[in-house]
């Protein structure tokens with residue numbers, strides 16, 4: 001892995017803030033692709049220690065600079081029951097990170113890295129990462145997949 005990618009993949013702070021800074025003067029926007037209640041994938045349930053029938057809040061977004069998707073993200077957070085309202089349902093196109101990283105007691109698990117663009121149709125990119133973030137009773141598995149548009153716009157190394 002190149003040092004420039006390591007800097008992105010290993011960063012413990014808010015990816016939103018890093019994208020805004022690196023993307024200057026491009027306009028940053030969170031484009032909400034999907035947000036619903038449903039069953040996590042098996043690997044997501046395992047990462048969250050969930051039983052296979054437990055429901056979760058599922059959120060998929062594109063983090064865009066000048067409307068180009070640099071990162072596709074899929075976040076999964078357990079629900080007590082399918083009819084529960086998740087505390088973050090109101091987010092809309094505000095960044096999940098803008099709320100999470102405003103919580104003083106936020107905890108983050110070690111970051112796991114994987115190759116590839118992620119479980120999104122047509123996704124293309126060199127790297128993905130995931131970690132679990134916790135604040136009081138909220139636990140969120142955040143999965144971020146860096147896309148070819150970011151490679152091109154920042155002239156990043158291919159891997």
Ligand SMILES: C=C(O[C@@H]1C=C(C(=O)O)C=C[C@H]1O)C(=O)O
Nearest residue numbers: 014015016061073094095096097
């Ligand atoms: C966790 C963060 O929030 C980002 C924003 C997301 C969203 O709005 O759904 C999802 C993943 C993150 O890249 C962050 O900024 O680090």
